[in-house]
Amino acid sequence: MRDGEAVETVAPPLARGKPAARRRHRPRSYWTLRIGVAVLVFYALVAVLSVFWTPYDPLTPGIGDGYDAPSLAFPLGTDRLGADMLSRLMAGARYDLGIAAVAVAIALTVGTTIGVLSGYFGGTLDTVVMRGVEIFQAFPGLLFAMLVVQAVGAGLVNVILVLSFVGIPDYLRLARAEIQAKKSWQYAEAARLAGNLPWRVAFRHLLPNSIGPLLAFTSINAAFAALVTASLGFLGLGLGPNVPEWGNMIARGQDGIMTGQWWVSFFPGLAILGLTGALYLLGDALADLTDPRRRRQ
Amino acid sequence: MPPLGKMILRRVLWVFPVAFGVVTMTFFMARVLNGDPTELYSPPEATDELRAQIRARLGLADPLPIQFVHYLRDLLRFDLGISFTTQQSVASDLWDRLPATLELGLAGLLLGIVVGIPLGVVAAVHRERWPDFLVRGTTLSGMALPQFWVGLVLISIFFVDLQVLPGPVGRLPIGVAAPPRITGFLLVDTLLAGDFSLWWQAVRQLALPALTLGFSTAAPIARVTRSAMAEALQSDYVRTAIAMGHSKRVVWFRYSLRNALLPVVTLIGGIAGHIFAGAVLLESIFAWPGLGQYALQAIERSDFAALQGFVIYASLLYVLAFLAVDLLYMFIDPRVRAS
Numbered sequence: 001m002r003d004g005e006a007v008e009t010v011a012p013p014l015a016r017g018k019p020a021a022r023r024r025h026r027p028r029s030y031w032t033l034r035i036g037v038a039v040l041v042f043y044a045l046v047a048v049l050s051v052f053w054t055p056y057d058p059l060t061p062g063i064g065d066g067y068d069a070p071s072l073a074f075p076l077g078t079d080r081l082g083a084d085m086l087s088r089l090m091a092g093a094r095y096d097l098g099i100a101a102v103a104v105a106i107a108l109t110v111g112t113t114i115g116v117l118s119g120y121f122g123g124t125l126d127t128v129v130m131r132g133v134e135i136f137q138a139f140p141g142l143l144f145a146m147l148v149v150q151a152v153g154a155g156l157v158n159v160i161l162v163l164s165f166v167g168i169p170d171y172l173r174l175a176r177a178e179i180q181a182k183k184s185w186q187y188a189e190a191a192r193l194a195g196n197l198p199w200r201v202a203f204r205h206l207l208p209n210s211i212g213p214l215l216a217f218t219s220i221n222a223a224f225a226a227l228v229t230a231s232l233g234f235l236g237l238g239l240g241p242n243v244p245e246w247g248n249m250i251a252r253g254q255d256g257i258m259t260g261q262w263w264v265s266f267f268p269g270l271a272i273l274g275l276t277g278a279l280y281l282l283g284d285a286l287a288d289l290t291d292p293r294r295r296r297q
Numbered sequence: 298m299p300p301l302g303k304m305i306l307r308r309v310l311w312v313f314p315v316a317f318g319v320v321t322m323t324f325f326m327a328r329v330l331n332g333d334p335t336e337l338y339s340p341p342e343a344t345d346e347l348r349a350q351i352r353a354r355l356g357l358a359d360p361l362p363i364q365f366v367h368y369l370r371d372l373l374r375f376d377l378g379i380s381f382t383t384q385q386s387v388a389s390d391l392w393d394r395l396p397a398t399l400e401l402g403l404a405g406l407l408l409g410i411v412v413g414i415p416l417g418v419v420a421a422v423h424r425e426r427w428p429d430f431l432v433r434g435t436t437l438s439g440m441a442l443p444q445f446w447v448g449l450v451l452i453s454i455f456f457v458d459l460q461v462l463p464g465p466v467g468r469l470p471i472g473v474a475a476p477p478r479i480t481g482f483l484l485v486d487t488l489l490a491g492d493f494s495l496w497w498q499a500v501r502q503l504a505l506p507a508l509t510l511g512f513s514t515a516a517p518i519a520r521v522t523r524s525a526m527a528e529a530l531q532s533d534y535v536r537t538a539i540a541m542g543h544s545k546r547v548v549w550f551r552y553s554l555r556n557a558l559l560p561v562v563t564l565i566g567g568i569a570g571h572i573f574a575g576a577v578l579l580e581s582i583f584a585w586p587g588l589g590q591y592a593l594q595a596i597e598r599s600d601f602a603a604l605q606g607f608v609i610y611a612s613l614l615y616v617l618a619f620l621a622v623d624l625l626y627m628f629i630d631p632r633v634r635a636s
Contacts, residue, residue: 147327147596150596231445257449260457272442273441280437
């Protein structure tokens with residue numbers, strides 16, 4: 001076994017595979033990152049464009065006859081009431097993208113703040129917060145959202161607030177775990193010895209070093225938020241009935257499916273797939289890039 | 298270092314404060330948020346007197362803390378109250394609907410495991426080659442697509458276009474009587490009744506919702522299996538196993554997969570907790586008479602008792618699923634026992 005060639009023949013897959021995988025791995029991460037970002041930018045552009053221009057007015061029924069199959073005049077067909085699907089889909093980007101973005105931003109801010117405090121200071125605060133989180137997370141998330149929206153009423157602001165509230169515990173736990181792991185590291189000690197106040201050490205020294213995992217999770221959580229938005233819309237619990245939110249649109253097309261008019265429900269689903277898929281890709285790539293353990297593989 | 302028995306005991310006892318918290322939260326959420334359902338149950342021409350009577354009958358006349366105490370007292374006797382809508386005890390409502398949800402959930406979970414784990418293994422073994430990309434693309438869409446949409450598309454393909462599977466009308470075709478309830482699982486009860494054609498009809502009704510559920514269950518299972526397996530394949534013990542001349546099959550299945558299964562078990566526990574609580578949207582698309590639909594109805598009609606009963610069932614299930622995972626961990630992972 002001291003012969004180098006013998007070793008080579010016994011374990012060729014690892015000997016050859018590993019460096020090659022390492023060489024190929026980082027560029028792959030970049031291209032999933034690129035695709036994710038590109039798709040999201042495209043959606044954002046469509047959302048902005050839809051404010052100024054759509055082929056037809058998305059809220060006006062009766063432009064077509066109702067259930068027009070996809071054609072040159074209506075590339076994605078029209079829905080039961082004869083509203084143009086492409087226009088509605090474009091306008092929908094505003095709602096689905098906007099709701100997810102705002103809800104996630106709120107959840108990230110609030111959850112991270114509480115999580116950092118809880119993780120850094122520990123003690124009673126930490127115990128109370130974590131028990132509360134555990135109880136809240138045992139409550140089914142979608143059901144919670146449905147219940148609250150049903151109670152306080154449909155509407156953009158309510159949906160956003162509920163979604164952000166459902167998201168807070170996850171960010172809280174993640175931020176807390178990150179800070180807890182890092183607060184006894186040497187650079188934290190050094191920052192303390194240099195005379196920084198505790199909150200400064202926590203938020204200016206420790207938190208920036210945890211931003212990678214938090215951002216990766218944010219991306220994946222945004223996909224979840226978009227799915228819940230669509231689910232609420234589908235149940236008719238989200239926004240008003242005529243709002244061109246994608247889940248809403250799928251619900252409106254549900255009857256058409258039974259009679260063969262598949263396009264009314266089909267295209268909004270693809271739109272959701274693009275958004276959530278891009279967010280998942282981006283989240284994966286960010287996790288790869290920021291987690292040294294995954295990067296090494 | 299506490300011994301294993303004490304650790305298990307402590308973990309099991311922890312369920313009670315969490316359960317109490319959930320029960321409390323459920324009660325107050327249902328009352329405070331969901332307003333006063335008296336209106337829903339009063340005729341429009343009702344006098345104030347009649348309304349007061351209805352309120353009393355709904356158990357809403359007492360102040361909130363008293364209602365809460367009554368509620369806890371009933372709960373300790375496993376009395377979940379009477380549903381306003383069905384006029385039956387919530388416990389028996391839940392019991393009636395439980396098998397539908399369990400049957401669908403088990404079918405979906407089984408599909409997810411049977412498809413997801415092999416896909417994950419294939420992807421990990423062929424890392425960064427076309428099988429890997431294929432699996433990752435499929436699982437990405439499995440996670441990114443709304444379940445209800447997948448269900449609708451499957452209905453559109455298999456029922457409307459190809460006409461090979463029945464439409465979304467529940468567990469049996471319309472007008473077909475269910476066999477006498479023994480286990481509540483139609484696939485079992487029909488066989489016990491010796492009615493094979495009925496069994497086949499039940500299987501066909503189950504196919505599309507189970508497929509939908511299986512698709513969205515297999516996706517995360519495959520992804521987690523893939524990454525855990527890939528990590529195991531790079532480990533020192535696998536290198537040693539390869540160096541010792543073990544066949545690929547032994548290295549993959551006996552060494553890598555076994556070690557990779559830990560995170561997969563956690564994931565499956567979490568998924569099971571969700572699935573058996575009833576997939577609200579899936580059940581409503583397929584008119585599946587399970588717990589998810591019951592919960593949706595309860596929310597739409599402000600049916601406190603029904604909603605509370607369901608939430609308590611669902612969250613306890615969730616807590617128990619994680620308890621089971623934690624306990625399982627103590628047995629299959631020696632490191633947990635040691636720490």
